[in-house]
Amino acid sequence: MENENYTNAINLLTSREKFHICLGLERVSKVLELLGNPQDSLNIIHVAGTNGKGSTCAILSAILTASGFKTGLYTSPHIIEYTERIKINGRDILQNDFADLIFEISTLAKENNIYLTEFELLTVCAYKYFADRDTDICIIETGLGGRLDATSAISSNIFSIITSISLDHVDRLGDTIEKIAFEKAGIIKNGCPVLLSSENRGFETIKNIALQKNSEIYTPLYNVELSFENGKNYAVYNGKKYEFNLLGLWQKENLELVFEAVRRLCLQGYDIPVKAVEKGLKTVNWICRMQYIPKYNILIDGTHNPDGARVLKESLDYYFPDKKRIWIYGSISTKDYKKVMQTLFTDADEVYFYDFDYCSAVSYDELCKNVNLNNKPSRINLKELEYLSAENNHSLIVISGSFYMLGQILKKSSFFQNIAGVDNIY
Numbered sequence: 001m002e003n004e005n006y007t008n009a010i011n012l013l014t015s016r017e018k019f020h021i022c023l024g025l026e027r028v029s030k031v032l033e034l035l036g037n038p039q040d041s042l043n044i045i046h047v048a049g050t051n052g053k054g055s056t057c058a059i060l061s062a063i064l065t066a067s068g069f070k071t072g073l074y075t076s077p078h079i080i081e082y083t084e085r086i087k088i089n090g091r092d093i094l095q096n097d098f099a100d101l102i103f104e105i106s107t108l109a110k111e112n113n114i115y116l117t118e119f120e121l122l123t124v125c126a127y128k129y130f131a132d133r134d135t136d137i138c139i140i141e142t143g144l145g146g147r148l149d150a151t152s153a154i155s156s157n158i159f160s161i162i163t164s165i166s167l168d169h170v171d172r173l174g175d176t177i178e179k180i181a182f183e184k185a186g187i188i189k190n191g192c193p194v195l196l197s198s199e200n201r202g203f204e205t206i207k208n209i210a211l212q213k214n215s216e217i218y219t220p221l222y223n224v225e226l227s228f229e230n231g232k233n234y235a236v237y238n239g240k241k242y243e244f245n246l247l248g249l250w251q252k253e254n255l256e257l258v259f260e261a262v263r264r265l266c267l268q269g270y271d272i273p274v275k276a277v278e279k280g281l282k283t284v285n286w287i288c289r290m291q292y293i294p295k296y297n298i299l300i301d302g303t304h305n306p307d308g309a310r311v312l313k314e315s316l317d318y319y320f321p322d323k324k325r326i327w328i329y330g331s332i333s334t335k336d337y338k339k340v341m342q343t344l345f346t347d348a349d350e351v352y353f354y355d356f357d358y359c360s361a362v363s364y365d366e367l368c369k370n371v372n373l374n375n376k377p378s379r380i381n382l383k384e385l386e387y388l389s390a391e392n393n394h395s396l397i398v399i400s401g402s403f404y405m406l407g408q409i410l411k412k413s414s415f416f417q418n419i420a421g422v423d424n425i426y
Contacts, residue, residue: 009099010082012106013118028120028150031109035124038131039154042072042138045261046154048146048184049163051308055246055286056163056254057139060261063280064137065089067272072130072138074151076119079288079302079407086126088133101125119143123150137270147186159193159218159264161257164250165202166307181205188215195219195260197253218264220256228319231294235281240274242281247299248290249318250311285421288406290315293419296389297323297396300420302403304335309343312400323396328385329377330354330405331362337401338370344400351377354385356405386415 032039045060047053054075061073071089078084083092105124109116116124123143130138137158142149146162165181181202186209188194194210195218196203210217225236226249235244235251237259244251262272290301290312299320303312316325327349331337345351353367364379371377380388389397399406410416 003095003099005099006095009102012102013082013121024148025150025153027109027114027116028123029153030112030114031105031116031120031124032127032153034108034112035105035128039127041131042127042135042154044154044157045137045139046142046151046157046160046187046189047139047163048142048149048160048187050166050180050184050305051311052163052250052254053141053161055248055251055289056161056257057141058286059246059254059258059280059284061087061090061139062284063258063262063272063277064139066279066283067270067276069136069270070134072126072133072135074123074126074130074138075141076122076143077403079403080411082122085122086129088130088135093129097129098125101129117150120150123153142184142187145180145183145186147183149186152187154189156189157187157192158268159195159261160187160189161261162187162194162196162200162202162206163257164197164253164307165200166305177201178205182209185209188213190214193218193264195257195264197256199253218260220260221263222256222259224252224255224259226252226255242278244281245284246286246290247292247315247319248311249315287420288403288410291420292319296419297392297394298389298399298419299396300399300406302406303340303344303400304331304402306336306339306343309340313344316396316398320396323394324348324350326350326352326388326392326395326397328352328354328380328397328399329367330356330401331367332358332360332402332404333362334360335402337362337367340401341367341371345371345373347374350395351375352380352385353377354380354399354401354405354409356402356408358402358404358408361402361404382409382412385409386413389419390415 047057057075061071064071073087076085083098086093140151142151162184182205185206188210190213193216198219222238227234233244233247235242235255266272288300288302292299301312303309353364355364368376
């Protein structure tokens with residue numbers, strides 16, 4: 001059970017005062033300065049992008065941890081508990097430690113008339129937590145954009161990584177690839193290299209900003225090929241075959257960035273043995289990101305924008321070409337759910353809409369109004385979903401859409417906790 005201290009911390013984070021987005025570095029920088037700028041003591045790899053940044057962070061963290069480095073990892077969003085966002089060597093921050101940090105930093109900010117948002121408060125907590133525990137290296141994922149994202153309140157990094165860019169959060173980041181790339185490239189620090197694929201749609205914009213900041217541009221030296229053989233997933237890099245625990249054709253670009261990051265770290269003196277790379281790739285886990293549970297033929301994936309939907313569909317066609325698909329879908333109103341549904345669903349599929357409890361969740365009727373299918377999708381609740389999943393034999397059940405929906409399903413259902421391998425429910 002959640003302890004009272006932790007519950008109170010969550011209540012503070014999700015209060016009306018905190019739970020909103022307000023981009024900018026002034027507030028978070030002031031609080032970090034009051035704390036003695038803990039972020040300046042960290043060796044940081046800073047990661048931005050529209051899709052793939054979380055997976056890239058998780059893979060790199062698994063490899064560095066396997067290499068013996070004390071590795072901090074800060075990501076968002078969480079699926080079930082806030083503590084998932086802050087990890088060292090793959091282990092979530094303890095609830096009591098998390099709560100103590102939240103209250104310490106919140107009190108400090110309030111005493112100095114600084115009003116931090118939820119994400120700003122979490123980011124300060126992460127930087128202080130990693131500094132207090134003498135981490136060797138930290139992988140930091142941006143929350144939204146990059147230039148004005150709270151995580152950018154750092155003066156330097158080992159290098160930054162920018163994953164694939166597509167249209168998302170257009171209300172805040174801009175309505176063109178160039179505008180979004182400009183925001184993402186804001187994580188590039190003066191004189192600090194940036195790593196990205198030459199195929200990145202924002203490459204020219206990012207290259208121009210890197211040149212302005214005297215930052216060297218790294219692109220992956222070798223390509224990665226993926227293969228799926230006898231139920232196992234493999235990645236081939238520079239002639240060597242690695243077993244790889246994450247499905248998804250989009251992981252090809254993420255892996256190319258990770259392998260190049262590892263190569264660059266080795267050139268800088270970090271000792272990353274091949275055995276550690278093998279172990280990291282084989283054991284990396286990233287729940288609700290094309291997470292496949294073979295026993296029940298269930299796949300869980302937080303697909304929330306059209307480009308993510310496109311690559312999910314391509315991956316399903318590659319890995320499961322002959323399986324009938326049963327979709328469980330739900331979305332929040334800020335996403336382009338109409339285009340996502342148009343990309344994912346066909347008339348050959350069986351489609352259900354799942355009602356979940358969130359302030360901006362799209363209603364069943366609204367989803368029905370915007371879906372283009374011959375047969376009207378049915379509504380499904382948690383009990384019905386558990387029964388459908390437990391009795392499933394041959395069809396592929398794909399539970400997809402909002403991370404808020406996925407988190408609620410996992411948190412409320414011991415069945416889904418068990419099959420998804422979730423072991424940190426309190």
